[in-house]
Amino acid sequence: MARPGLIHSPRGLPDTCALPKPPAAAAAASMSGPTGETPSAIQICRIMRPDDANVAGNVHGGTILKMIEEAGVIISTRHCNSQNGERCVAVLARVERTDFLSPMCIGEVAHVSAEITYTSKHSVEVQVHVMSENILTGTKKLTNKATLWYVPLSLKNVDKVLEVPPVVYARQEQEEEGRRRYEAQKLERMETKWRNGDIVQPGLNPEPNTVSYSQSSLIHLVGPSDCTLHGFVHGDSSPNNTGLEVPNSGNTAGTQEDLLAPGVTMKLMDEVAGIVAARHCKTNIVTASVDAINFHDKIRKGCVITISGRMTFTSNKSMEIEVLVDADPVVDNTQRRYRAASAFFTYVSLSQDGRSLPVPQLVPETEDEKKRFEEGKGRYLQMKAKRQGQAEPQP
Numbered sequence: 448m449a450r451p452g453l454i455h456s457p458r459g460l461p462d463t464c465a466l467p468k469p470p471a472a473a474a475a476a477s478m479s480g481p482t483g484e485t486p487s488a489i490q491i492c493r494i495m496r497p498d499d500a501n502v503a504g505n506v507h508g509g510t511i512l513k514m515i516e517e518a519g520v521i522i523s524t525r526h527c528n529s530q531n532g533e534r535c536v537a538v539l540a541r542v543e544r545t546d547f548l549s550p551m552c553i554g555e556v557a558h559v560s561a562e563i564t565y566t567s568k569h570s571v572e573v574q575v576h577v578m579s580e581n582i583l584t585g586t587k588k589l590t591n592k593a594t595l596w597y598v599p600l601s602l603k604n605v606d607k608v609l610e611v612p613p614v615v616y617a618r619q620e621q622e623e624e625g626r627r628r629y630e631a632q633k634l635e636r637m638e639t640k641w642r643n644g645d646i647v648q649p650g651l652n653p654e655p656n657t658v659s660y661s662q663s664s665l666i667h668l669v670g671p672s673d674c675t676l677h678g679f680v681h682g683d684s685s686p687n688n689t690g691l692e693v694p695n696s697g698n699t700a701g702t703q704e705d706l707l708a709p710g711v712t713m714k715l716m717d718e719v720a721g722i723v724a725a726r727h728c729k730t731n732i733v734t735a736s737v738d739a740i741n742f743h744d745k746i747r748k749g750c751v752i753t754i755s756g757r758m759t760f761t762s763n764k765s766m767e768i769e770v771l772v773d774a775d776p777v778v779d780n781t782q783r784r785y786r787a788a789s790a791f792f793t794y795v796s797l798s799q800d801g802r803s804l805p806v807p808q809l810v811p812e813t814e815d816e817k818k819r820f821e822e823g824k825g826r827y828l829q830m831k832a833k834r835q836g837q838a839e840p841q842p
Contacts, residue, residue, distance in 0.1 A: 487614060488562040489522045494582075495555050501721070501731070503797075506551040508734025509717030511577060511591055513710035515545070518561035519573040519595040526563055526571060527599035530612045535599040537571060539709045541632060542740040542790075543594035549579070550733050550801070551590050556580040558587075564594075565625025566611045571597045572625060596632065636741060647755035647771060656810045661726040662757040665719050669750045674705040705748035712772060712788055713740060719756040720768040720792035727758055727766060728796045728806055735765060738791035738826070744774070746787050751775045759791070760823025761809040767823045768792045791826070 491514065499510045516539060523537035551557060558578040565572035577591035601607040616622045653659035667673075717734060724732040746752060753773045760767040772788040796804040811817045 487522075487526070488560065489518060489525075490558055490560045491518050491521070492556055492558045495551060495553050495557060497553055500553050501733075503731040503799075504553050505731070505733050505797075506553070506555075506557075507714070507717060507721070508547055508737070508792075509714030509721075511547070511551065511557065512542075512545070512593075512713040512717060512737070514557060514559050515561075515575045515577065515591065515593050516542075516595065516708075516710040516713065518559045518575055519597065522561045522563060523571045523573055523595075523597040524599075526566075526614075527597075527609065527611055533609060534602045535609045536602060537597040538600050539595060540570070540598055540742060541596040541636060542713070542737070543596075543632065544739055545591060545593040545737040547591055547734045547736055549588050549590045551577075551579045554582070556582055557590075563614055565622070565629065566614050567626075567629055568610055569598055569608050570629070571599075571611055572628065573597065594628075632739075635739060647757050654810070656727070656807050657812055658757050658759075658809065658816050659812075661723045662755070663719055663722040663726065664753055664755045665715060665722075667715060667752050667754070669707045669746055669748050669752060671705060671748060673707050673711045674748050675708040707746035707748070707750070707752070709742065712742075712746070715752075715754050716740070716756075716770045716772060716788070716790060717792065719754045720770050720794065723756040723758055723768045724766050724794035724796075727761075727809070728804070730796045730804055731799070732766075732794045732796055735793045735795045736830075737793070740788065740790040742788045744785055744787050746772075746774045747776065749776070749778050751777050752787065756792075758809050759819045760827060761806050762827055764795060764803050764806055765827070766794045766796075766806055766809075767827065768794065769819070791823075 493514065495506050495510070500506045520537055520539065524535070527535050527537050556579070558580060559575060560578070561573050561575045563571060564574045573595045575591070575593045575595065576589065577593075578587050579590045580587045599609040599611060601609055647662055647664065717737075721732060721734070751774075753775070754770060755773070756768050756770045758766060759769045768791065770790050770792060771786065773784055774787045775784045776782045796806050798804050809820065811820045
């Protein structure tokens with residue numbers, strides 16, 4: 448029998464529901480669509496199955512990332528089509544840092560709540576919270592928080608960025624804080640562009656605990672089942688004047704294309720990062736956080752993508768892995784291999800009873816590896832200081 452409040456799906460269908468309800472009544476009252484009728488928050492839920500998890504029963508971070516993106520694209524596309532005008536689909540351009548606060552296990556229900564928190568002229572900010580529910584005990588806990596940025600693209604012309612309907616803010620401070628977040632992500636995004644030419648080179652007879660020893664690659668042919676329903680890659684993009692990046696297909700005729708879904712991209716990125724972490728420490732590992740995921744260009748159906756991961760930094764109990772996604776349009780002789788996405792994943796090592804374990808220290812060998820190690824150390828210390836500042840009691 449289905450638990451009250453959840454939707455039970457027949458076997459073979461996804462246990463997923465999209466409800467126009469916010470995670471709390473206060474969230475619905477915080478802001479609304481341009482007409483006051485369009486909900487600015489939704490919730491989807493799904494039970495976690497064995498194929499969603501690793502051998503220890505912990506749900507893959509990539510599975511959660513995919514659900515987060517699904518909730519984001521539903522609410523942002525719904526909002527961008529809330530007024531009469533040209534129909535569009537919201538395209539994922541950037542995922543801010545995502546924290547994995549607690550592991551989720553097989554048999555638990557994931558409740559993914561998404562809320563629009565800011566809109567600019569051409570972009571939508573969506574904040575997402577994920578709760579896990581033990582349906583045997585009723586216990587719920589917060590497992591994830593994420594911020595995503597979307598832009599609306601016309602269904603008639605994939606190169607046309609449409610204007611976003613404004614939201615009604617309960618307080619002026621909400622709009623001002625959102626504008627500051629928007630400007631901050633623009634600056635951070637520009638800082639990632641210089642890394643786009645970097646590649647992962649294989650090593651010969653690598654020693655344990657070195658970068659070459661654990662680095663891994665996954666090669667995947669993009670098929671129809673990997674693509675979005677709207678024929679767009681919500682997370683693959685190129686520069687424009689919105690402050691984000693959106694697809695630039697070169698398709699001026701306006702026909703839809705079959706492009707890789709961003710949730711699939713993120714799931715594959717997490718899978719490769721997990722392999723790198725497991726090779727390095729030889730224990731059960733779980734995703735602790737994901738730094739900003741930047742989507743640089745689209746990936747079409749028929750492309751061969753290479754997802755490469757390498758260890759960049761280790762602290763006493765965490766590992767930072769850089770993941771790069773390169774696309775090779777094998778059926779198009781006019782286009783060369785290109786960088787499609789990039790991100791940093793942080794993993795932790797766990798014992799059989801779920802306790803945090805020390806991580807073998809990374810041994811950087813080359814000058815580039817030593818430079819990446821120091822950069823990773825800087826990011827680690829910066830985030831540690833930020834967490835400590837948030838934990839301090841306010842006067």
